[in-house]
Amino acid sequence: MKIYATDAESCFVDITEAVQALYDLAVGSMNFGSGFWTYEDAAPVLKLAKLMDWDADDELQKYADEKLFLTERAAYLSDNDLNAEKCLEGSQERIPTDGGYQLVTRWRVKKHDHAYSTTGQCMWYSCDAKEQDVPRR
Ligand SMILES: [Zn+2]
Numbered sequence: 001m002k003i004y005a006t007d008a009e010s011c012f013v014d015i016t017e018a019v020q021a022l023y024d025l026a027v028g029s030m031n032f033g034s035g036f037w038t039y040e041d042a043a044p045v046l047k048l049a050k051l052m053d054w055d056a057d058d059e060l061q062k063y064a065d066e067k068l069f070l071t072e073r074a075a076y077l078s079d080n081d082l083n084a085e086k087c088l089e090g091s092q093e094r095i096p097t098d099g100g101y102q103l104v105t106r107w108r109v110k111k112h113d114h115a116y117s118t119t120g121q122c123m124w125y126s127c128d129a130k131e132q133d134v135p136r137r
Contacts, residue, residue: 001052016052023048027056039067065119076115076123087112087125 003019004012026045037045042064049057077083089110094101107126114122114129122129 003052019048020052020054023052023054027060035067037063037067039064039071042067069117069119069121069123072117072119073121073123076117077125082125084125086110087127 001016002014003016005015007013023045027049042060046057046060046064048054049060087109088107090105090107092103092105095104109124109127112124112127114127114131115124116129116131117123120131122131
C-alpha cells in the first residue's frame with residue numbers, strides 16, 4: 001500500500017515514508033494513559049493505521065474506544081440526569097471486629113435497562129455490562 005500526493009505539475013509523488021514517519025512520531029510520542037488525544041484526534045490516525053496495516057492499531061483501537069465510550073457516557077449521564085447517587089444503591093453490612101462489629105456500606109449498581117455505547121459498554125455509572133457481538137467499526 002502506498003500513499004501519493006500530487007505536486008505542482010499534477011504528478012503523483014510517493015509520500016508513504018513521510019506519512020509513516022509522522023505516524024510513528026505521533027503514535028510513539030503518544031502516552032495512551034495520559035488522555036492527551038481526544039476521540040476525534042485518534043479516529044483519523046486509527047483509520048490511517050488500519051488502511052496501511054501499520055503497527056499499534058490494536059492499541060489505538062483500544063484508546064479510541066475508551067475515549068469514545070467516555071464521551072458518549074458523559075453525554076448519556078448528562079442527558080438522562082444520572083449521577084452516582086441515582087445509579088448506585090448501598091446496603092449496610094456488619095463486619096465483625098475484635099470489639100464487636102463495624103457497619104460497612106456496600107455499593108452496587110441499581111437495576112436498570114442497559115444502555116450501550118457505540119463501543120458496546122453500558123453507559124450507566126459503574127455498570128460493567130458489555131453488549132455481545134457488537135460489530136467493529
Ligand atoms: Zn448497565
